[in-house]
Amino acid sequence: MRVSVVVPNYNKERTLRDCLSAVYAQTAPPAEVIVVDDASTDRSRQIAADFPCTVLAFPVNRGVSAARNAGAGRATGEVLFFVDSDIALAPGALAAAVGTLEAYPDCGVVQGIYDLRPLYDDGPVEAYKTLFEHFWRRRATGLTTTTMFALTAVPRAVFEQVGGFDERLRDAEDVEFGTRLPQRYTIRVSDEMVGRHDDVDRLRPYLSELFRRAVTYAGAVVATRWERPAAGSGGRSGDPSDGPGRTPHRVDLGSVVGMVSSGLTVGTAPLVLLSPWLAALPVALVGAAVVADRELLAFALRHRGPRFLLYAAGLRWLTHLTEFVGMGLGVSGALLRRARAAGSRQVTVESRR
Incomplete structure (x- = not known):
């Protein structure tokens, strides 16, 4: 399978070089790497120019959903591997993703876990956040019901069938994506897909991020539990062959x-x-x-x-x-x-x- 790596980026000059270096150091190299710069004001574009990747530059900030969609639209591989620009993948991450998709033909999304160690150790807030994310994701290894796109692979055909990310959302967009994934596809977590994450390291930004995500999640995901599909309709992708729409995660x-x-x-x-x-x-x-x-x-x-x-x-x-x-x-x-x-x-x- 040809893998296209899509890296959405906004003002991550501190970690972008680590991210791209790790992508190009994979044991199974990607067919292409696409960096979508979401109108950064730092040195991100200059850093990306040091690598043999394709850079798509937005003139105005449009959010991570639009950045991922743009990267996917430009990609040519059969598999889209999304990795955030503040994550450095372990060398075998791409190979593990392809291996999982080949081993489970019904797998529509395979996502990785965070390493217990942050990319940069910036204090107790980051230490807590990294520990929590590692614990939560590792516990979900195997079949799961929630989609998280920090380091995640999706067959291109599945991504196009779902319709990409909702560009109106700047938080919880990855979870909302999963509510539109047809029931016939499974979601898996692989503990062989690992990345070291440079997480939020101050209390106020951490709580602000939590608050925004909770508000968006409640409106975009929880509220869908109240929606009843029309009689005879298919899944949320609109194709009757998909069966009933996927229930938001348990x-x-x-x-x-x-x-x-x-x-x-x-x-x-x-x-x-x-x-x-x-x-x-x-x-x-x-x-x-x-x-x-x-x-x-x-x-x-x-x-x-x-x-x-x-x-x-x-x-x-x-x-x-x-x-x-x-x-x-x-x-x-x-x-x-x-x-x-x-x-x-x-x-x-x-x-x-």
Whole structure:
């Protein structure tokens, strides 16, 4: 299989050279490498020019969905391998992707995992984020239901059938892509496809990223659970032969418990002012969040020690709280838009009478 590597990039001069060097050092070299520069203002384009890759340069910033679509549109390979420009692949990543697609003909998406070590170690926030991403992705090895496109391979025919990424989305676009993947295709995670990621390393940007993704995810993915396909219709790709549309990925009960517990902890904390005995309620809720994350926290303890465990537990609770607020706002917004749309349809019907 000929593999086209697509690298979306925006202001990643720090990591782009590492990313491209790793791509060209693969044990199974790609047929072509396409860098889509999304109107960077740093030295990204000069760095890409040092490599024998094709560079597509956007005059204005359009977002990662548009960048990936543009790269896929230019590619000629049978397999599209998407890798973000802040990731350095392990040497066998491309070979592992092709091997998985050949071993499982029904596989529509195969995605890799992050190394436990970040590309650059920039402090505890990044250490936590990298550890969490490694744990979560490795645990999903094998068949899964969620699509994540940081380092992911897709047969070109499947990508075209799905219709690419929704260019209106700048967050959660990869998860939304999976909701349009026909049911007959499987999604797999391979722990042989590994990349070292230079992740967010400051608290405010980390929480802002979480919040944006939660709001977008709630509106673009959670809300689809309320949509009922028309009778006799096919999948979300529009082809009746696809069968029923793919249900958005299953709910992670532990994450739901963690988010709800964190949100209710804040909501019930003022009850302590009424009676000291009521402090037991927020304490119990914190305990519920810890129990929900016990596997992750045990993993943090094994790999980073007890001091980091305390830090990870606190940051995990703050993560849940941020996602709780973002999801709440996202779902509320989706419900409001749905109500407005229903009202508009009702007005239209009445005006025709």
